[in-house]
Amino acid sequence: xxxxxxxxxxxxxxxxxxxxxxxxxxxxxxxxxxxxxxxxxxxxxxxxxxxxxxxxxxxxxxxxxxxxxxxxxxxxxxxxxxxxxxxxxxxxxxxxxxxxxxxxxxxxx
Amino acid sequence: xxxxxxxxxxxxxxxxxxxxxxxxxxxxxxxxxxxxxxxxxxxxxxxxxxxxxxxxxxxxxxxxxxxxxxxxxxxxxxxxxxxxxxxxxxxxxxxxxxxxxxxxxxxxxxxxxxxxxx
Numbered sequence: 001x002x003x004x005x006x007x008x009x010x011x012x013x014x015x016x017x018x019x020x021x022x023x024x025x026x027x028x029x030x031x032x033x034x035x036x037x038x039x040x041x042x043x044x045x046x047x048x049x050x051x052x053x054x055x056x057x058x059x060x061x062x063x064x065x066x067x068x069x070x071x072x073x074x075x076x077x078x079x080x081x082x083x084x085x086x087x088x089x090x091x092x093x094x095x096x097x098x099x100x101x102x103x104x105x106x107x108x109x
Numbered sequence: 110x111x112x113x114x115x116x117x118x119x120x121x122x123x124x125x126x127x128x129x130x131x132x133x134x135x136x137x138x139x140x141x142x143x144x145x146x147x148x149x150x151x152x153x154x155x156x157x158x159x160x161x162x163x164x165x166x167x168x169x170x171x172x173x174x175x176x177x178x179x180x181x182x183x184x185x186x187x188x189x190x191x192x193x194x195x196x197x198x199x200x201x202x203x204x205x206x207x208x209x210x211x212x213x214x215x216x217x218x219x220x221x222x223x224x225x226x227x
Contacts, residue, residue: 002153033211037154044204044220045154050213088154092212097168099144099156099212 003028004089006102016079020105022072022089028100032092034072036065039086079109111135111216113205118221125195131188131205131218138186142208145190147201158190195225
């Protein structure tokens with residue numbers, strides 16, 4: 001069982017918008033920054049969002065992150081076929097003293 | 110180019126040991142927190158170990174605590190993971206990862222596969 005809770009799957013049509021939720025607790029999301037990762041089939045994960053809502057260089061503005069209390073959300077607009085991937089949220093857990101991840105959400109476009 | 114390259118994976122019997130290595134380049138390795146993250150077949154991501162720049166802080170996942178040891182050689186820009194008392198459930202792709210700050214993992218290696226089986 002993952003410490004952070006994500007929906008197993010989401011789907012939307014090309015060009016549409018989708019959101020992926022990530023729920024945690026006061027010891028992780030509630031007190032630390034959240035990151036989001038994209039894992040395309042057969043590849044290593046890639047950082048999409050860090051510090052709740054910042055994007056690394058090269059990540060398009062179609063990807064956005066937000067956090068409220070003990071939950072975080074990844075938003076993707078203008079969906080493309082190439083966005084089909086597994087998406088993971090992650091953060092530090094101050095009680096466990098470890099990085100924790102959600103179970104992953106499979107996006108189907 | 111910022112790069113991490115893992116090596117040392119392979120097939121090992123239950124109870125055996127394995128040592129993974131990771132070579133970094135293209136970024137300030139010496140100043141970076143580093144992590145090992147693993148992914149079992151068709152499963153999600155799991156943190157294995159985290160280490161700060163001078164080895165004064167090390168944190169391990171519950172499932173590997175007492176069996177795995179993380180270390181680094183900053184002179185060689187290398188990260189290591191010594192894995193002892195391996196179990197079938199340790200079978201996974203092991204990724205070497207750089208922590209850019211606040212545990213945002215921004216540089217990932219391609220991973221090395223560890224298979225524990227008799």
